[in-house]
């Protein structure tokens with residue numbers, strides 16, 4: 001499969017075409033990327049778009065479920081924290 | 087005029103419904119929030135999918151990435167209007183409104199995982215998450231993985247983990263062997279009828295034996311521990327009612343934990359359509375018709391019985407919704423009824439024990455989103471359910487109680503499935519007028 005590059009909080013990551021953002025992050029060795037209201041780390045839990053634990057900001061759009069969105073070459077992904085959300 | 091049938095969900099049930107409705111002569115629109123057809127069962131990597139796309143997609147109006155976010159009941163004599171948002175989340179999404187002559191709901195189910203101390207740690211997954219990542223993308227959730235919970239679903243999950251290179255330390259079934267065996271062997275002649283499913287499970291069991299993965303009954307994960315991510319699992323022996331046998335605790339080093347205690351049907355759409363429920367599932371008649379006019383339901387929303395049963399229900403629902411004569415359905419109805427029997431037996435063999443909450447501690451999170459703990463819930467539980475929610479915010483987070491709903495319902499006695507917005511939609515998208523229904527996304 002075609003390799004793709006995305007960035008997470010500015011750091012470059014590589015994956016392959018067809019992967020979800022969550023799949024790409026897990027395959028890159030990450031286990032958590034979001035913070036719950038208390039600041040506790042969260043990553044993937046349900047994997048199918050039900051729990052909302054895996055939320056990220058993709059190209060400026062907040063609250064995208066990483067497990068349900070395919071990574072596209074050049075995606076700028078930033079982590080979110082509910083601890084700082086308005 | 088040709089009947090227009092809208093089918094929501096393109097899993098085994100929805101795909102079978104689409105095929106049958108087309109055969110009955112209807113014009114079919116098939117929607118799925120995912121960009122691939124197949125649902126949970128036929129999940130596969132994108133490149134494999136390109137060569138294995140179900141053929142029915144060419145013969146109906148197929149809307150990949152089409153999420154139904156609301157059903158609007160406008161006329162009691164007709165099915166509700168279907169509000170769809172389509173396109174990739176984070177990209178440009180468009181709104182459409184459909185007004186079908188018949189609506190088939192086949193949205194499936196998701197894992198039900200009971201809370202336990204530490205279940206919010208990264209590295210704790212539902213078994214379905216491990217399955218979806220392994221089957222859909224070849225990603226292993228961990229190197230040393232423990233699979234636990236209840237039900238035959240744990241077996242294919244362990245098999246998929248082995249296939250992507252994980253070491254599976256064990257598969258733990260919480261119910262004792264006596265409960266499982268009693269459920270499965272109650273009526274052996276009926277088991278034979280579901281031979282397809284039985285053979286599949288036997289193959290998984292043989293694989294686990296060959297790879298020396300122990301399968302233990304009467305044992306459960308009662309705690310996950312670790313600093314910022316799961317590092318070890320505490321397991322314990324359970325009695326038939328799932329009370330913990332004191333002194334039987336053991337710890338195992340793991341880097342991932344996959345836990346599922348059963349499945350919850352995705353009832354938001356049926357509830358929004360006004361369909362009556364029974365025992366937590368959509369109530370359907372002989373023809374898969376729900377209590378709402380022109381609305382049919384098929385698959386795991388009517389009972390948890392696996393893909394073959396979902397398919398049989400889909401055939402019946404699609405055929406009747408498409409205007410086909412129910413008299414022509416004798417064989418498939420029999421298969422459907424066998425599926426229902428299978429569901430009953432499955433529930434008997436893998437019940438959730440009444441005393442599971444014994445492994446909770448006051449600081450165990452019940453609502454993952456709002457981080458409401460068990461102690462806080464207990465302290466407020468003697469007032470009304472609404473007051474509990476407002477005071478503790480339990481069930482009011484981003485997942486809208488999809489994860490903790492059944493647990494809260496058990497503790498607070500409320501309906502966990504009543505949600506005005508079924509699928510997330512952004513305010514900007516809501517402000518745009520919907521496009522004409524003829525336009526394909």
Ligand SMILES: Cc1cc2nc3c(=O)[nH]c(=O)nc-3n(C[C@H](O)[C@H](O)[C@H](O)COP(=O)(O)OP(=O)(O)OC[C@H]3O[C@@H](n4cnc5c(N)ncnc54)[C@H](O)[C@@H]3O)c2cc1C
Nearest residue numbers: 095097098099119125126127153154193194214385386393
């Ligand atoms: C994560 C997971 C993995 C599973 N893997 C297996 C497996 O490997 N083997 C096995 O035997 N069983 C598996 N199961 C059990 C599985 O549910 C059934 O075997 C089978 O897939 C059920 O078929 P279905 O058609 O009823 O529902 P599903 O296959 O769940 O299909 C439902 C479809 O509806 C769509 N949908 C839901 N809501 C909406 C909406 N609002 N708008 C648009 N579309 C919507 C979903 O995207 C989904 O594709 C799995 C279950 C889960 C939750």
Ligand code: FES
Nearest residue numbers: 047049051052067
């Ligand atoms: S992991 Fe649950 S929504 Fe993505």
